[in-house]
Structure formats: C-alpha cells, structure tokens
Amino acid sequence: MKKYFLFLLLNCIVLLSNAQSDTRINNFWENPYYINPASFSNRYMSVYSIVGRKQWLNFPGAPTTFFMSAAQYFPKMHVQIGLKAFEDKIGYTSTSYISLSYTYISMLNDDWRINLGLAGSFQNLWYDMVEINTTVADPAIFQKLAQVKSYNADMGVEVANRNWRIGASSQNLLSLFASDEKPQTYMNHLYGIYRHNTDDFYDFGGGVAVVQSEKMVQTEMNVTCYFKTHQMADMFQLGAFYRPTKEVGAIFGLHLSSNLFVSYSYDFNFGSISNSSIGSHELMLIYRIDKCPTCY
Numbered sequence: 577m578k579k580y581f582l583f584l585l586l587n588c589i590v591l592l593s594n595a596q597s598d599t600r601i602n603n604f605w606e607n608p609y610y611i612n613p614a615s616f617s618n619r620y621m622s623v624y625s626i627v628g629r630k631q632w633l634n635f636p637g638a639p640t641t642f643f644m645s646a647a648q649y650f651p652k653m654h655v656q657i658g659l660k661a662f663e664d665k666i667g668y669t670s671t672s673y674i675s676l677s678y679t680y681i682s683m684l685n686d687d688w689r690i691n692l693g694l695a696g697s698f699q700n701l702w703y704d705m706v707e708i709n710t711t712v713a714d715p716a717i718f719q720k721l722a723q724v725k726s727y728n729a730d731m732g733v734e735v736a737n738r739n740w741r742i743g744a745s746s747q748n749l750l751s752l753f754a755s756d757e758k759p760q761t762y763m764n765h766l767y768g769i770y771r772h773n774t775d776d777f778y779d780f781g782g783g784v785a786v787v788q789s790e791k792m793v794q795t796e797m798n799v800t801c802y803f804k805t806h807q808m809a810d811m812f813q814l815g816a817f818y819r820p821t822k823e824v825g826a827i828f829g830l831h832l833s834s835n836l837f838v839s840y841s842y843d844f845n846f847g848s849i850s851n852s853s854i855g856s857h858e859l860m861l862i863y864r865i866d867k868c869p870t871c872y
Contacts, residue, residue, distance in 0.1 A: 601627050602841040602858050603827050605798050611765045612745035613677035614693030614732035616656050620864040621649040627860045632853035637667035654681045673699040687737045695730040699760050741769040764788045778803050822846040837862040
C-alpha cells in the first residue's frame with residue numbers, strides 16, 4: 577500500500593510541474609473523465625455523454641465547443657476502455673481530436689481504490705480560409721495557416737472511495753517536448769471532489785480544482801446540493817461555482833430517468849468581457865447503464 581501512495585505522490589509532482597491553459601467544460605464535476613483518463617464511474621459500468629458549450633454569447637468569434645465521451649468497464653480485468661472526442665471553433669480557427677484511453681482500477685483496501693490511466697490522441701488544427709480577410713497578397717500568410725495534424729498523449733491518476741475523488745492529470749504530454757506547433761498545448765489538472773451520502777432528502781457536495789498553465793494557475797470551487805425522492809436517488813441537483821478570474825456560474829441537473837441525466841449551466845464573467853457578452857451556456861447529457869455490482 578505504501579508503494580501505491582508513493583507512486584501517487586510522484587505523479588502529482590510531475591503533473592504539476594508545467595502546463596498551459598485549456599478549454600474545459602463547467603460540469604466536469606459530474607464526469608471527471610473529460611479531464612482525467614484515470615477517472616472511473618463509481619456506480620455504472622457503461623457511461624456515455626455529450627456536451628455542447630457556447631461561450632461569451634454575442635461576442636464575435638467566441639468559442640463554440642463540443643465534447644463526447646464513452647467509457648466501458650470490464651470488471652473481470654479491472655480495466656476501463658474509453659473514447660473521447662472534442663471540437664472547438666474560435667473565430668476562423670478549429671481544433672479537434674479523438675482520444676482512446678486505458679484505465680486500470682485497483683483496490684487499496686475495502687474502502688479506497690486507485691485508478692491509473694493513459695490515453696493517446698490524434699489531433700487536428702485547421703483554419704477557415706473563407707472567413708479570413710486580408711488585403712495583403714502574400715502567400716506566406718496562408719502557408720502559416722496550413723493544417724496541422726499530430727499525435728499526443730495524456731496520463732492521470734485518481735484515488736477514490738464512496739465520498740471522495742482526488743485526482744491529477746496531465747494532458748497533451750507530447751506538446752511539452754515538441755519543437756513544432758501542436759494543435760493542443762500541455763496542461764495539468766489537480767482536483768478534489770467530496771459528496772456526502774446519506775438517506776436524507778438532500779445531500780451536499782463540493783470540490784476544488786486547479787489548472788496550471790506555465791506560470792499561471794487557475795482555480796475553481798464548486799458547491800452542489802443533491803435532492804432525492806422516494807422513487808429516485810439524486811432526482812435533481814443545484815450547484816454553483818466560482819473562479820477567481822471574476823467568473824461565477826450555476827449548474828442545474830435533472831434525472832429524466834434512472835439512466836439519463838441532463839444538466840444546464842450558465843456562467844458570467846464580470847471582467848472586461850462583460851461589456852460585449854451576456855454569459856456562456858452549456859448543456860450536458862449523460863447516459864449510464866449496467867449498474868456495477870462491485871462498485872460503490
């Protein structure tokens with residue numbers, strides 16, 4: 577057991593050494609697999625999700641982002657295989673990738689488990705030449721805007737029990753060593769998520785996440801209240817989050833059925849962007865099937 581925690585400590589030191597900011601969704605708290613290939617559902621063997629995000633509404637060229645993920649757990653092998661796809665359009669620039677991950681789940685004792693994850697991705701960066709307006713007839717300008725294709729890799733670790741998830745991940749590792757341009761930059765995440773589980777009508781939860789970008793560190797704090805009914809646990813939830821970059825937001829989640837979950841979030845930045853934007857909107861759908869008898 578000491579070897580596991582030593583490995584976790586070494587990973588955290590490496591993962592927080594260097595990074596760059598990333599495109600991320602608001603409600604990754606509900607599915608941390610979006611930021612960590614080591615994240616594993618604690619209740620279901622199959623989890624599928626899609627996310628659409630429109631950032632800084634009314635701001636010209638603001639980001640429009642789509643995510644999707646699929647993860648399948650194989651209990652006999654203690655392995656999860658996952659697939660993740662992403663597309664982000666900012667102005668005339670579009671970035672996309674598809675990623676395949678492998679996660680190994682090991683029980684430390686009766687309460688705690690450790691997950692180790694690796695992922696490889698194919699990434700693509702291109703430009704919409706129709707939207708580019710330039711009065712300079714220089715072919716070198718368009719050569720600079722040539723399509724870029726490359727491969728990359730992610731790694732992560734997560735320890736968890738019934739109430740806690742503590743994880744660290746490093747995304748786009750190969751970008752750290754690349755001498756040429758990569759569609760995605762190197763970044764790190766560190767997070768802790770707590771969920772109080774009782775038989776009461778409601779439960780509370782919360783979390784703290786840190787994203788490191790070279791010399792810049794971004795933090796985020798989240799609090800959520802989960803409401804239950806006699807027919808369904810976690811019927812709906814209300815949450816709020818805060819980022820010290822003058823950004824606040826709210827999340828509303830609802831179980832449409834025992835397997836289908838939908839969440840909507842809205843965030844507003846009180847910085848200079850507020851003069852041209854009325855906030856950001858995000859919609860997430862998660863479909864979970866096959867309850868895991870050996871999970872918690």
